[in-house]
Amino acid sequence: MTQSPMDQSPTDQRPTGQSALIVDDSKAMRSILRRIVAGLGFETTEAGHGQEALDHLEAATAIGRVPDLCLIDWNMPVMDGYTLITEIRKRPEWRNVTLMMVTTESEQGQIVRALAAGAHEYVIKPFTPDAIAEKLELLGLVSKGVLA
Amino acid sequence: MLRRARSLPIQKPVTMAPASFQLIAALVLRETSIVYEPRKEYLVEARLHPLAAQAGCADIDAYIQLVATDALERRKAIDALTINETSWFRDNAPYQAFTDTMLPELVTQRAARRHLTIWSAACSSGQEAYSIAMLLDQHLPAGWTADILATDVSTAMLARVEAGRYSQVEMNRGLPATHLVKYFTRVGAEFEIVPTLRRMVRTRHLNLAERFPAVGQYDVVLLRNVLIYFDQPTKHGILRRMHQHVAPGGYLLLGSSETTLDLPPDLNAMWEREQIGRVQAHRPAGSIAAPRPASSSISAALTGARP
Numbered sequence: 001m002t003q004s005p006m007d008q009s010p011t012d013q014r015p016t017g018q019s020a021l022i023v024d025d026s027k028a029m030r031s032i033l034r035r036i037v038a039g040l041g042f043e044t045t046e047a048g049h050g051q052e053a054l055d056h057l058e059a060a061t062a063i064g065r066v067p068d069l070c071l072i073d074w075n076m077p078v079m080d081g082y083t084l085i086t087e088i089r090k091r092p093e094w095r096n097v098t099l100m101m102v103t104t105e106s107e108q109g110q111i112v113r114a115l116a117a118g119a120h121e122y123v124i125k126p127f128t129p130d131a132i133a134e135k136l137e138l139l140g141l142v143s144k145g146v147l148a
Numbered sequence: 149m150l151r152r153a154r155s156l157p158i159q160k161p162v163t164m165a166p167a168s169f170q171l172i173a174a175l176v177l178r179e180t181s182i183v184y185e186p187r188k189e190y191l192v193e194a195r196l197h198p199l200a201a202q203a204g205c206a207d208i209d210a211y212i213q214l215v216a217t218d219a220l221e222r223r224k225a226i227d228a229l230t231i232n233e234t235s236w237f238r239d240n241a242p243y244q245a246f247t248d249t250m251l252p253e254l255v256t257q258r259a260a261r262r263h264l265t266i267w268s269a270a271c272s273s274g275q276e277a278y279s280i281a282m283l284l285d286q287h288l289p290a291g292w293t294a295d296i297l298a299t300d301v302s303t304a305m306l307a308r309v310e311a312g313r314y315s316q317v318e319m320n321r322g323l324p325a326t327h328l329v330k331y332f333t334r335v336g337a338e339f340e341i342v343p344t345l346r347r348m349v350r351t352r353h354l355n356l357a358e359r360f361p362a363v364g365q366y367d368v369v370l371l372r373n374v375l376i377y378f379d380q381p382t383k384h385g386i387l388r389r390m391h392q393h394v395a396p397g398g399y400l401l402l403g404s405s406e407t408t409l410d411l412p413p414d415l416n417a418m419w420e421r422e423q424i425g426r427v428q429a430h431r432p433a434g435s436i437a438a439p440r441p442a443s444s445s446i447s448a449a450l451t452g453a454r455p
Contacts, residue, residue: 013413025269029185104187106316108329115325122325124316131320134235136326 016041018141019065023053023084024073024102024137031123033102036129040142042069050079055086068096070140071132074103074110082117090119098139103128107117127134162189168212169176172196175215176229191262192336195228213297234275235322238372242401245424246368247280247283247355253288254367257397262295267366267393269356271298272319275311280370282331283346284425291343297363299354303336312341365395373403384415391418391432400430 003115020042022033025046034044045060045067047053060066061130070088072081079087081101100121101114111122121135136142152228172307185193192332193208198383200211203221215225237243254264262285268277277298298309319328319339329407356371357378367392375383389407394400400410400419408419408430419430 006240026185076346104185106334108332108334111325111329115329119325122328123320126188126317127320128317131317131322134322135320137240 004091018068019043019045019054020048020071021045021056021060021067021072023047023050023076023081024071025049025076026073029073030100033132036067036114036132037071037136039129040133049076050081050084050087052078053084054079057097059093064099066094069098069136071098071100071102074101074105074114082114085114085117086121089126098141099137100135102132159185161224162193163192164189164212164405165207171216172212172225172229176226190417191337192229194380195315196225197244199228201225203319221454233320233441234272236275236327237279237322238276240322241404241426242370243279243283245427246280248286249424250368250429251283251287255292258367262289262292264288264292264368265364265366265395266294266342267363267369267392268296268298269354269369269371270318271300271309271351272302272305273313273314274298274305274312274319275310276370277349278312278341278345280368281341281348282327284348285331285345294348298349298351299448300351301353301355303353306353309351312346312349313328314336314341315339324427357382360389360393361392365393365398367395367398369394369398369400370420371400371402373406375402376408380410384412387411388415388418394430394432396432397435400433401427402430 016107020037022037022044023046024030024033024106024129030046030048034046038044045056047056050072053072055105057066066093070084072084075082081103085099085101088097088099098121100123101119103110103123104125105111106124107141114122121139123135133142167301168403169184169189169192170188196208196211198318199221200208203211203214205211205214207263211221211225220407249266255386258264266272266277266280268280270276277296281294281296284296288294300305300309304381313335314332315338319332328339332341333342333343334340352361352363354363356374371390375386379388390400404426408416409417418433420435421431422431
């Protein structure tokens, strides 16, 4: 399992009690996303590919700490993000997990596929930190007060 | 500055050297926190190509070398790679108020003409006007039409609204993915608004600080986050002129941080304030005549709304 520290950057908001699993094979991208969502008050964990994310979700479920949010890259080794979403959506105990793709895939057909498979939102790389925050506000996971 | 990217053939072959891409990606990351990952070389080329041509560089690699040493070019390149700060459905609450309260009331009031008029004043690159167009497409009853006027002091911005094309970075800003799929088509490295919404929006050059030309009356005027840029006399002049352009029973929406508590008495008397959720709307005096219909009758007025 990839390391899973709480980010302690100076921009951190007060913890909201929510948690996010960041799934991306790029360590640099995981670090950027960790700083953004930790800054919005999420506790964060990370995985480098889809199978690692599933292992994490199983372990988290066993201790009753299923994440509120998964940020998922599409193209990863071992198991890609699209497959991960379809696997998550097979499990009723994970039905409340909000899934957001964060990927370089920008074809509309891919976006439609991801939404049909169960993704709630979709961010195309490159993105600004505000873009992530605004999408999480759309999803009801971040309030306007946190964004202000 | 004209910020309209040239349309490009889909997946034009990338010509820039990997080292150039790494250099510019590192620069953008350091200065803006925006991440350009590998596979986005074509996007960088699309954005920088016009600047490279302007600077007389033979190719993108030469331009990136120039960017590395010339602070002004660096600023221009970073601007081009990070446009724009405008969001779709910016602040959300005004759009919620529009959909839940203003639109149902206007549909009741304007039932005879079955047509609504909206003015996005200081429209910038058009996200506000097209966000409203999306809501009208979803919620306006069948058989109704709408006209959205988008004005700005910048002809470059108006050109962008007319083109209706937005970069990937811009598309991420507050636009639900379902709307991206429904209301845009991919054109090269950009996304273009669908013709049905494009036809709803017309543009016109207008400087709010000067006398308005004959622009007519509007059911909803969006004048958001622009008065803050004017001094008090100019701001008062705009609100005075704007009064005759908000139709009776219509709404004027300012930015969430903009206040009209400091108006002179005569101007203050022209407007009534109405709190709609988190939004304070301004209405021409005399507009708030009767209690709003119950929500059930609002729903009835909207039956026939498009799915």
